[in-house]
Amino acid sequence: MFECKDVAEEASNYLDGDLPLGKRVGLFLHLVYCSCCRRYLQQIRQTISTVNILRPQEQHDTDTQALAEKLRMLSKTES
Amino acid sequence: MKKVASLNQLDEKALIDKLIEGDAAAFEFVVDRYHSIMLSVARAIIGEAFADEVVQDAWVSAIKALPRFEGRASLKTWLLQITSNGAKTRLRRESRQLSLDDGWQAEPDYKFDQRGHRIDDVLPWNIDTPDALLENEQLRQVIETTYQKLPPQQRAVLTMADMEGLEMKEICNILDISASNARVLLHRARTALHHSIEKYQES
Numbered sequence: 638m639f640e641c642k643d644v645a646e647e648a649s650n651y652l653d654g655d656l657p658l659g660k661r662v663g664l665f666l667h668l669v670y671c672s673c674c675r676r677y678l679q680q681i682r683q684t685i686s687t688v689n690i691l692r693p694q695e696q697h698d699t700d701t702q703a704l705a706e707k708l709r710m711l712s713k714t715e716s
Numbered sequence: 717m718k719k720v721a722s723l724n725q726l727d728e729k730a731l732i733d734k735l736i737e738g739d740a741a742a743f744e745f746v747v748d749r750y751h752s753i754m755l756s757v758a759r760a761i762i763g764e765a766f767a768d769e770v771v772q773d774a775w776v777s778a779i780k781a782l783p784r785f786e787g788r789a790s791l792k793t794w795l796l797q798i799t800s801n802g803a804k805t806r807l808r809r810e811s812r813q814l815s816l817d818d819g820w821q822a823e824p825d826y827k828f829d830q831r832g833h834r835i836d837d838v839l840p841w842n843i844d845t846p847d848a849l850l851e852n853e854q855l856r857q858v859i860e861t862t863y864q865k866l867p868p869q870q871r872a873v874l875t876m877a878d879m880e881g882l883e884m885k886e887i888c889n890i891l892d893i894s895a896s897n898a899r900v901l902l903h904r905a906r907t908a909l910h911h912s913i914e915k916y917q918e919s
Contacts (some may be wrong), residue, residue, distance in 0.1 A: 640832030645822035649903035673838040684910045686846040693863035694752040705743040
């Protein structure tokens with residue numbers, strides 16, 4: 638039997654289609670009667686879409702413009 | 717800005733031609749577009765200390781090899797592979813099979829009863845579409861801060877899977893980890909972000 642705790646553990650695998658058939662069916666049946674878990678999965682989905690749109694970046698101190706120029710100069714000497 | 721937008725629409729072959737020609741805007745575009753994700757991969761493999769250096773070296777190797785780029789993989793995957801190879805060389809040989817059996821839980825135990833049922837409701841979010849989430853400046857900050865605080869391996873998998881759309885197989889290859897490790901890292905990263913949004917909505 639799938640319980641809420643299992644849904645919390647397997648949410649990503651379920652959404653990404655990486656769950657074996659037996660577990661997928663078990664989780665799906667749990668969702669039929671559990672509105673909490675339906676909401677939870679929906680929120681994980683929204684989290685993924687939000688990150689996809691927001692595209693947070695690594696923190697770094699590199700001056701990317703200077704790096705681009707350095708690489709351009711390098712490519713000139715290479716060619 | 718307009719220049720970058722138009723470069724965005726170029727196909728990869730044309731972009732590479734521009735790089736080979738030495739087009740300054742093209743160089744700025746690719747560095748701007750790929751530097752962060754290359755850093756993400758390097759940090760995931762060798763940690764913070766050498767990541768910057770590995771990425772700088774990867775850029776230099778990539779630019780030197782560019783005229784021989786055959787386009788079998790996308791430019792992004794190619795750059796990440798060069799970064800990954802550099803990081804792994806730096807690290808020398810080491811088993812990358814991570815031990816993930818560390819008691820991590822998607823949700824803490826106290827949220828469930830003995831049978832694994834949730835004790836409290838999962839509350840609906842007041843702000844409940846990605847667009848609305850992003851319109852809220854404070855919440856954007858919360859998400860960015862949470863992202864930056866994720867362990868480097870989680871951040872790298874999340875970046876490649878959910879932001880860059882790489883296949884799991886490619887991600888495992890780049891980070892040299894198993895598919896099950898990658899899936900666990902991805903779920904932990906998503907869960908951490910979900911928690912931060914949930915906490916914000918409740919406050």
